[in-house]
Amino acid sequence: QVQLVESGGGLVQAGGSLRLSCAASERTFGTYAMGWFRQAPGKEREFVARISWSGGSTDYTNSVKGRFTISRDNAKNTVYLQMNSLKPEDTAIYYCAAGRMYTGAISQSQYNYWGQGTQVTVSS
Numbered sequence: 001q002v003q004l005v006e007s008g009g010g011l012v013q014a015g016g017s018l019r020l021s022c023a024a025s026e027r028t029f030g031t032y033a034m035g036w037f038r039q040a041p042g043k044e045r046e047f048v049a050r051i052s053w054s055g056g057s058t059d060y061t062n063s064v065k066g067r068f069t070i071s072r073d074n075a076k077n078t079v080y081l082q083m084n085s086l087k088p089e090d091t092a093i094y095y096c097a098a099g100r101m102y103t104g105a106i107s108q109s110q111y112n113y114w115g116q117g118t119q120v121t122v123s124s
Contacts, residue, residue, distance in 0.1 A: 002026040002098050002113040009094060009118030012086055016122070020081040022096030022115055030054075030074035033104035035111055036081045038092035038120075045095065049081060050104030057103050064090075086122045093117040 003025035012018055022034070033053050039045040049060045049070040058070050067086075072079040079096060097111035105111070 002029075002032070004096050004098060004113055004115035006094065006096050006115045006118040009120045011121045011123065014086060014088055014122055014124050016086050017082070017084045018086065018120060020083065020094055020096075020118060020120070022079045022081075024077045024079075024098060026077065026098075029077040029098075031100070032098040032112075033101045034070075034072060034079040035097045035099065035104050036070060036079075037095045037097060037108060038090075039095070039117075040089075040092040043092075045108065047106045047108070048094070050106070051079065052103045054102075059104070059106070061106075083120070086120075088122045088124045091120060091122050093119050 006022045008020040035050040036048040051058045051070045055072050069082040095117045096115045098113040099111040
């Protein structure tokens with residue numbers, strides 16, 4: 001059982017930055033692909049970014065390309081989401097997820113474990 005704990009959310013003005021972290025309990029963290037998803041009020045949870053277990057492959061949803069960067073430190077069992085140039089439409093609860101696969105996936109069903117989420121609020 002992999003436990004995931006997100007942190008780093010908060011309130012920020014439009015144009016600002018936040019860095020989210022997701023710490024995993026599993027010592028084999030380096031064998032899991034990781035993803036970040038988000039759920040805005042009244043909307044379904046959606047894919048944001050994913051990273052392969054080695055960190056060599058990443059992918060992003062179009063709305064965050066060029067603004068968000070996903071990375072990981074397998075020695076620290078942690079995945080990060082650096083969010084720059086934040087917009088009010090980025091307001092959501094952000095979740096990290098772990099999946100037993102190499103590259104990660106856009107589909108939520110491919111992930112085996114989920115964190116409880118961290119709130120990100122961007123004011124205009």
